[in-house]
Amino acid sequence: MTPAKLDLSPLRRAAAWRPAEYAFWLLPVAAFFLFPKSLALLSQIAITALFCLSLDLILGYAGIVSLGHAAFFGLGAYAAGLMAKYGWGDPLLGLAGAAVMAAAAGFLTSFLVLRGTDLTRLMVTLGVSMMLYEAANKLTDFTGGVDGLQGVDIQPVLGMFSFDLYGKTAYWYSVAILFVMFWLARRLVHSPFGLSLRGIRQNVGRMPAIGAPVNARLVAAYTIGAAYAGIAGALLTQTTQFVSLDVMAFSRSAELLLILVLGGTGSLYGALIGTMVFMAAHHFLSDINPQYWQFWLGAALVLIVLFARDGIMGLLRKLSTRARTSS
Amino acid sequence: MTPVLQTRNLSKRFGGFFASKDVSLSIEPGARHALIGPNGAGKTTLINLLTGFLEPSAGEVFLKGEDVTRLAQHQRVKRGLVRTFQINRLFAEMTVLESVTLSVCERLGLGWSWWRPVGDHTAAIDEAAELLATLRLLDVAHEQTRSLAYGRQRMIEIALALAARPQVLLLDEPAAGVPTDESRELFETIAQLPRDVTIVLIEHDMDLVFRFAERISVLVGGALLTEDVPEVIAKDRRVREVYLGEALDG
Numbered sequence: 001m002t003p004a005k006l007d008l009s010p011l012r013r014a015a016a017w018r019p020a021e022y023a024f025w026l027l028p029v030a031a032f033f034l035f036p037k038s039l040a041l042l043s044q045i046a047i048t049a050l051f052c053l054s055l056d057l058i059l060g061y062a063g064i065v066s067l068g069h070a071a072f073f074g075l076g077a078y079a080a081g082l083m084a085k086y087g088w089g090d091p092l093l094g095l096a097g098a099a100v101m102a103a104a105a106g107f108l109t110s111f112l113v114l115r116g117t118d119l120t121r122l123m124v125t126l127g128v129s130m131m132l133y134e135a136a137n138k139l140t141d142f143t144g145g146v147d148g149l150q151g152v153d154i155q156p157v158l159g160m161f162s163f164d165l166y167g168k169t170a171y172w173y174s175v176a177i178l179f180v181m182f183w184l185a186r187r188l189v190h191s192p193f194g195l196s197l198r199g200i201r202q203n204v205g206r207m208p209a210i211g212a213p214v215n216a217r218l219v220a221a222y223t224i225g226a227a228y229a230g231i232a233g234a235l236l237t238q239t240t241q242f243v244s245l246d247v248m249a250f251s252r253s254a255e256l257l258l259i260l261v262l263g264g265t266g267s268l269y270g271a272l273i274g275t276m277v278f279m280a281a282h283h284f285l286s287d288i289n290p291q292y293w294q295f296w297l298g299a300a301l302v303l304i305v306l307f308a309r310d311g312i313m314g315l316l317r318k319l320s321t322r323a324r325t326s327s
Numbered sequence: 328m329t330p331v332l333q334t335r336n337l338s339k340r341f342g343g344f345f346a347s348k349d350v351s352l353s354i355e356p357g358a359r360h361a362l363i364g365p366n367g368a369g370k371t372t373l374i375n376l377l378t379g380f381l382e383p384s385a386g387e388v389f390l391k392g393e394d395v396t397r398l399a400q401h402q403r404v405k406r407g408l409v410r411t412f413q414i415n416r417l418f419a420e421m422t423v424l425e426s427v428t429l430s431v432c433e434r435l436g437l438g439w440s441w442w443r444p445v446g447d448h449t450a451a452i453d454e455a456a457e458l459l460a461t462l463r464l465l466d467v468a469h470e471q472t473r474s475l476a477y478g479r480q481r482m483i484e485i486a487l488a489l490a491a492r493p494q495v496l497l498l499d500e501p502a503a504g505v506p507t508d509e510s511r512e513l514f515e516t517i518a519q520l521p522r523d524v525t526i527v528l529i530e531h532d533m534d535l536v537f538r539f540a541e542r543i544s545v546l547v548g549g550a551l552l553t554e555d556v557p558e559v560i561a562k563d564r565r566v567r568e569v570y571l572g573e574a575l576d577g
């Protein structure tokens with residue numbers, strides 16, 4: 001008995017893949033052939049993109065600001081590293097272990113970030129990550145402390161593709177995991193659950209009045225975000241066969257937040273594009289002059305927060321609507 | 328007949344100040360009940376207490392005979408007690424259809440479903456579209472909520488509540504700030520709601536209140552001054568003094 005007048009397709013097809021998205025996912029394939037000597041950097045980009053995606057899930061969708069997201073990245077990195085060191089070197093098993101570990105930590109700490117304002121959340125997430133960092137620093141028998149975790153022995157992916165010196169396996173493995181995790185996240189944000197997270201971000205006070213258990217949803221979102229970060233951390237361990245203490249460092253959390261704001265929150269692609277732009281710029285500019293790079297980075301951040309709240313994604317969206325209206 | 332909504336000695340204290348004082352209220356199923364009183368009388372506070380938005384300092388709330396005083400807001404919504412807000416609480420960056428679909432999804436218990444996209448939940452979307460048709464909001468279904476005129480937004484405030492299929496609907500000044508002709512349309516919509524929805528209305532416009540309500544409770548200083556049918560309330564000297572007199576002056 002749908003009213004005939006209304007065309008429902010904008011909402012019905014909201015989750016359909018767009019041509020630009022297909023094009024986007026050809027980029028990693030193209031990059032492989034265009035920059036065969038930079039596969040290590042490209043793998044890093046894929047891993048950071050997954051990490052940034054995990055922050056977008058909790059910040060861009062659920063609206064939880066975090067300055068300590070590296071805690072979960074680090075937990076995943078150590079979980080996968082330790083598993084591999086003690087004979088559980090299968091990569092996918094390592095990812096699963098890292099995801100479970102980070103999810104458990106995310107679940108437990110989520111209750112601390114539920115209450116309070118953005119400032120409390122920033123401080124709580126920061127505090128938790130500082131504690132974990134120091135714990136990893138002190139537990140040298142376990143983590144190797146500042147020397148890092150050695151002896152990480154990763155088996156071939158699916159028992160077939162061993163990690164090679166050129167980083168080809170590492171690259172395709174990272175990209176494949178990124179794509180699968182992105183695809184799952186994309187399903188999630190377009191689902192009723194994802195819609196409810198957007199509802200929480202846009203008006204948290206209304207959600208209980210339409211019957212939504214806000215805290216439970218936030219716990220779930222935070223836990224999922226933590227699991228994603230853990231998987232990203234595990235990828236870094238597996239592709240570099242090493243865990244350094246700075247996987248949990250504050251600078252990693254802060255940089256991640258910066259990348260997400262640069263790319264634009266709440267669109268998933270903003271996280272991916274922000275990472276690509278940031279890491280490419282970092283690579284090229286910091287070679288020229290490290291201080292200079294920081295200067296321009298700071299300037300870009302200030303300009304974006306003041307004048308382009310939705311980051312690169314927002315600019316792209318504006319350009320595409322302008323192109324559509326003028327043609 | 329058991330009252331659908333009842334309070335017993337409900338009080339709310341902010342510091343030393345009673346925003347609600349010893350309110351015992353009883354609403355019959357299907358009622359068209361108005362809650363009036365001067366600004367600051369504690370009308371919104373009472374709705375906040377009824378819906379679990381605030382915790383009472385003392386007293387109880389019963390919904391269909393069940394003590395819901397300790398239940399969270401969303402649990403009361405699940406039991407059929409739904410409100411609107413005096414100041415809009417909308418999803419500014421969603422389209423109208425999206426936000427009503429969100430509310431429908433929550434009612435259908437789809438809030439945890441994360442695999443199929445919203446667009447595949449056709450029953451929820453169809454229901455949202457039907458509701459928009461009833462509320463004459465179809466023409467703005469795909470507009471962003473924030474881009475709409477205030478009167479339209481006020482209607483969405485109600486749409487979100489109706490999508491939760493209330494058995495008891497608490498409307499906190501639904502037409503506040505809406506131009507007269509639009510507010511008339513809004514009240515027509517409210518008047519047309521089926522009788523199985525019990526309605527408690529807070530409203531300042533006395534013409535509207537007397538046209539709509541079958542019973543009226545008067546709140547003053549957080550306490551219930553009196554409750555009766557409109558004809559009696561209109562003649563009540565105390566009510567005229569504290570409320571109508573003021574309304575006539577202002």
Ligand SMILES: Nc1ncnc2c1ncn2[C@@H]1O[C@H](COP(=O)(O)OP(=O)(O)O)[C@@H](O)[C@H]1O
Pocket residue numbers: 341345346364365366367368369370371372373
């Ligand atoms: N959260 C609060 N903290 C302190 N005082 C409050 C709070 N909420 C309401 N009040 C006070 O309680 C009184 C009743 O407010 P309210 O219920 O909003 O009145 P009404 O809706 O009848 O205009 C007012 O004096 C208001 O200032």
Ligand SMILES: [Mg+2]
Pocket residue numbers: 370371372413
């Ligand atoms: Mg009020």
